[in-house]
Amino acid sequence: MAAPPAKPVLITGASGNLGRALARGLAERGWTLRLTDIAPFPDPLPQRARFERMDLAEGVDLLHFAEGCGAILHFGGISSDHPFNTVLGPNIQGLYHVYEAARRERARVVFASSNHAIGFHERPGQANDRLEANCAFRPDSFYGLSKAYGELMGRLYWDKHGVENVNLRIGSCFPEPTEARMLSTWLSYADLVRLCEAAVTAPRTGHCVIWGCSDNPASFWGRDHRDRIGWQPQDSAEAWRERVGGLTSGNPVTERYQGGGYTAQGYSRDEPSGRDAFALD
Amino acid sequence: MAAPPAKPVLITGASGNLGRALARGLAERGWTLRLTDIAPFPDPLPQRARFERMDLAEGVDLLHFAEGCGAILHFGGISSDHPFNTVLGPNIQGLYHVYEAARRERARVVFASSNHAIGFHERPGQANDRLEANCAFRPDSFYGLSKAYGELMGRLYWDKHGVENVNLRIGSCFPEPTEARMLSTWLSYADLVRLCEAAVTAPRTGHCVIWGCSDNPASFWGRDHRDRIGWQPQDSAEAWRERVGGLTSGNPVTERYQGGGYTAQGYSRDEPSGRDAFALD
Amino acid sequence: MAAPPAKPVLITGASGNLGRALARGLAERGWTLRLTDIAPFPDPLPQRARFERMDLAEGVDLLHFAEGCGAILHFGGISSDHPFNTVLGPNIQGLYHVYEAARRERARVVFASSNHAIGFHERPGQANDRLEANCAFRPDSFYGLSKAYGELMGRLYWDKHGVENVNLRIGSCFPEPTEARMLSTWLSYADLVRLCEAAVTAPRTGHCVIWGCSDNPASFWGRDHRDRIGWQPQDSAEAWRERVGGLTSGNPVTERYQGGGYTAQGYSRDEPSGRDAFALD
Amino acid sequence: MAAPPAKPVLITGASGNLGRALARGLAERGWTLRLTDIAPFPDPLPQRARFERMDLAEGVDLLHFAEGCGAILHFGGISSDHPFNTVLGPNIQGLYHVYEAARRERARVVFASSNHAIGFHERPGQANDRLEANCAFRPDSFYGLSKAYGELMGRLYWDKHGVENVNLRIGSCFPEPTEARMLSTWLSYADLVRLCEAAVTAPRTGHCVIWGCSDNPASFWGRDHRDRIGWQPQDSAEAWRERVGGLTSGNPVTERYQGGGYTAQGYSRDEPSGRDAFALD
């Protein structure tokens, strides 16, 4: 386990399930944390942690709160699919404020991106067909679109300002798998905490993208930049196969694409979206 | 020249320079047009055209105006770099309304994207090193970022709803080239009009991306989906070489990257952004 | 009981008391429902029903949700008297979105209007003096004024676009009468459900207005367009006369006018408002 | 000519064409005026007049400015048809502030209503078939709907608070008639000024409605409450018959209904709207 970072680490979205797991896990490692959320923090405040309630849309307040931090774990914003206008404020405008704070502090951003940024890629037929992290974006929802936007904001701040950022394309981060698809996409809380620990403490990351799933044999996802931060997942969804392996949706769209139910929500095309639609031939 | 489309074509941003050129050029081809902009239309209204002043943020009004249209040429929104919050409204929220209108009408979208969506790619060393349209996004500004977002919105609506869209990565669309970089990036008004004509009248496009520059020998850009719509540029910037070939910026960032001055605006990295920063090795 | 409508029926305000009664009652008749409200739906979701949480002020989202529906039961908005600015958003702007959705879908609107749109008419002296539905509007509050506005919006959409709409001037829709005035104004839940059923399934309605009260001998209200939809109330408030007949307010304004307590709220005239104030003599 | 009112008279919308005509005409009669508009007042300020630039949406500022006034000529707001959301603010919210100001000052409101509040009534076949002022509202546009709303707001404030209000259903108030329809609907500036003079100085008006057109033989409009204020128009459009009598639109909807072109704008019904659609039979 690495030594705690020299500077405080800011966690946005601290009152959500993942934010709370991170706050608990990183505080146990001796980290100094600043926590923020638009909702009150529901747990006892961990040692060395400060919480301030804040709307990410109020940029000047966020910049103030981030002063002196060395990294920002940006887990705030809307975390599942909603009507467009609901996603716009927290996931688009708030992101800009996070990156401006990082630029000012020369801090690193660890961004909770999502597999839904690429959800319209088909599921791989076999293991050696796994999707690589430099694949094209294929968002499956306004939510996924906002996550692609977030990754590209990171790309811009790295190219123009040298702000480092690690984009975690999180699969399904829950206490345990609850449906067949999660045999591929599940990320354990413990792996998430270790992933964020590595992303913050790695000496140098540039702009990179890492699949946020545990060591699942059935994973959809292949090569990424995990070597840059020296992370390897330690848990696996496979142990739940018997219990959840039969829990599929029956919806052919859901089962065909990596994004699962998000791709089928409101789906209205006549024919399936071809895998090679963007290829140049 | 193709026959006019069976249904009216809606042009957003009709009061801007490109919108006016399109309105004039397409009306001359006998098209029935609906024009809209937040600013008044400064020219005499072309035959078979209707103009209605409108804020793209008022989605219900836009959906109403688009009724019965077969295609939307989306040239509205902020057309150069501005502070983040200025870009957000017109370029992000308005785009959603345009795509909802297209989905309702089963209309095709022709989107005025921009080279600034990929502006942080280095300029090619030689002609066979030209950038292909399926390259990674490398936005060079909040403006460029909004254009990448727009292309991905098109990707989503194609994958999920079968809404066809043609994304024009416009280089520099002006009456004539005015600096050395435009020997590579210039798009003549006449080529733009022909490009939009082809994009609307092509039988089938899916989601595709086309470099919006004339037939310039010094172009940065290579393969794209132009064959799908049967377009070839007919003009060339080369005739202006003598007059503008010496007009470079002297700024090494500007001259290194495809996006030119946009990349240097506010640039604050210590070292240049490597071309292969995203490669997996 | 009529066969279920061929197309889904949208209910706004589905999480309110009346919305819930309708959702339950119409689902039991085998209808396919789409439910929406700004608050979560508090009951188990009925069969064949979908719920989506939504702000009626977000028109594009509402238009999307209404796609394919054959009728809209518009019970959303503020349902009792509030300061003006609170009523404005949900009851005025949301109404426009409902009617635009209906126009697009060629759907029929069933609008929860209110007796407070005509509340400043005096109570009738005797049964043959009952008020007819084509009486002049006499709103008794900002709430009642917003309901008059809603009926006139329906008038406009019928005259201009042929959108059919049935306006229910609901009296007092509660589980049972709780004061003397409700002997005249009470509408049972069962009569409400049958009324909406008839309003949706009638072959043709045009723009019409129906008094929403049960078969009360003491009713204030006479002729209306109920024959167009073939509805007759089956319940009556009279059974509660003994229990509530003595429960009057003691306020002369409340007791003089049909709108009851709404008319007295903030009342500041010196003399009573004459019945014939608008007559031409 | 009556003596000037004892208290100042407030004119909203003072910078518009009608507001300017009123300011000039009433100042010449020796009245003390307070003028307000969201746009600057373009003329030299008349004697005894004060101008303050103001947004009608800022209610507290308006209430302050109205202190001590005995009447409010409410000519502010959007004066022709616009998208719904543009009309909402000035014509709905501003109206509430005007009526609150009048209630506080116990002042009378003279409201610039419009024939478009009843524009979907058919034009009369013959003179004895003229429409009376107590006819049903039949708005022909969102603009007309906002005017009906304004008249009903006046109805409410009269019934509940004893605020007197005179609603002028203005036809076509221009320097002179410019099309055939105006032979029926024209109101001369001089008649408008005399009408407002009478509406302010009449001893008692209650809530009343007056057709705002000159003494045109071809008028669509019959009985109203003009006797209450002792006004008779003195001009007539008939003198222009030769010049404009042939200037009709050729659009059958426009020519059928009283509201003229407003009724045809966006008209999409299959069959004409029947005159007796609301009759009870």
Place this chain on the structure above:
Amino acid sequence: MAAPPAKPVLITGASGNLGRALARGLAERGWTLRLTDIAPFPDPLPQRARFERMDLAEGVDLLHFAEGCGAILHFGGISSDHPFNTVLGPNIQGLYHVYEAARRERARVVFASSNHAIGFHERPGQANDRLEANCAFRPDSFYGLSKAYGELMGRLYWDKHGVENVNLRIGSCFPEPTEARMLSTWLSYADLVRLCEAAVTAPRTGHCVIWGCSDNPASFWGRDHRDRIGWQPQDSAEAWRERVGGLTSGNPVTERYQGGGYTAQGYSRDEPSGRDAFALD
């Protein structure tokens, strides 16, 4: 005990701790109260009291509710330190509406100001060094700054419009002292109620400022305008000395300045702020 005021007294912020204490205490004295808050009133409504829920930002509604009142106890707004933008709305804009209401009604304002308007004055070395009420403002937070602003708004309305106002620089108003600083700053609920009673019933106050603390021997505060209203505190914090006298913060900034913990929150100066920084020498 003085006779109840002839006119009703309006209390804003009635649902807060102090507002509730005032509502209860003044109702017991036979006063007629109007209560308002953005949150529901949590207690049974006292006799002769009316409650209306309201946002102080809606000025026209507040002006309406204040009609006929003879005094306004303005205890609404944000009552402790928050990010700037949270304080702006309720504490700045709402204040303007309160003073406009007072001007209209020729009512007196009793304003819940705070010691944090002068919190950066050092604590006195000895009793004869107590701070006088006409000292310079030295706000210690955005909250304190909004209170200074409120006192100066009162100054303006007195100078320009003759609106009387009594500004209570409240120390620490709690059921009992809970830390050492409160031995100086505590104000008992009973003293608060008597203070407000005196402020409302005094024949004439002009603009004045009164320290809101009980008769504490250790008080920081000396001369003020209490003689104008004839108030003397009757309780004292001294009885709690044994229990709380040792409860200090250990923070030198907190202990040095009158504002206590508010001064230390976010403190980032290198050296202490000198007492004489503003002196002219």
Place this chain on the structure above:
Amino acid sequence: MAAPPAKPVLITGASGNLGRALARGLAERGWTLRLTDIAPFPDPLPQRARFERMDLAEGVDLLHFAEGCGAILHFGGISSDHPFNTVLGPNIQGLYHVYEAARRERARVVFASSNHAIGFHERPGQANDRLEANCAFRPDSFYGLSKAYGELMGRLYWDKHGVENVNLRIGSCFPEPTEARMLSTWLSYADLVRLCEAAVTAPRTGHCVIWGCSDNPASFWGRDHRDRIGWQPQDSAEAWRERVGGLTSGNPVTERYQGGGYTAQGYSRDEPSGRDAFALD
């Protein structure tokens, strides 16, 4: 003349009359400037100057633009009296962003305050009765109130964060005096530029207040902190006495108080505001 500051100096409100005079005058002294305003800059851009159009309400953009600056000349906001809500945004919220920028950059603020912050002090009877800068605030308008607020914001940032600020209580800064009052209050453009030069280049200022008027024998104002920055005015209004000495208002309120016409605007007290109203006796 001092050497140019080592760091760039930011001027807000650069497109106003005073901002333009400062931009021109300080650029001539060789300063590096950053200019911003919500309106375009109307002059040719001075050497070493950058202009960016910006709304002071967009704090994150302002913080970005201020990076690296050593001082901020805050001349932005509304510069004369307007309705309350117009003043609120630019003069209150923008000010917070300016001070947050200064805190981040450890920059000094030079604030364009105004005599209207103290305008309700009476004019002095004789020269030795001149008002000192540490007098109580007596704002004469919402504009003046916003300036008092700005000075106190400076007080807070100095006390808490050590941000230095120089508050210029500007009298009447115009090309030349145009009325009798300006014989006392006039500040020449040249004196203004020298004043700002001194305020920026002085080694240490703390929080201080300086009367912004030229060396006028008839000045209302006496001692202040000008010695801290080593400034002395060099121009005098006296030369215009003959031309403007007779140009008084005739209004007793205007002529009695220092703020002139601002004090009389809307004045509604019965008796004059006594000078000693706040004195403790």
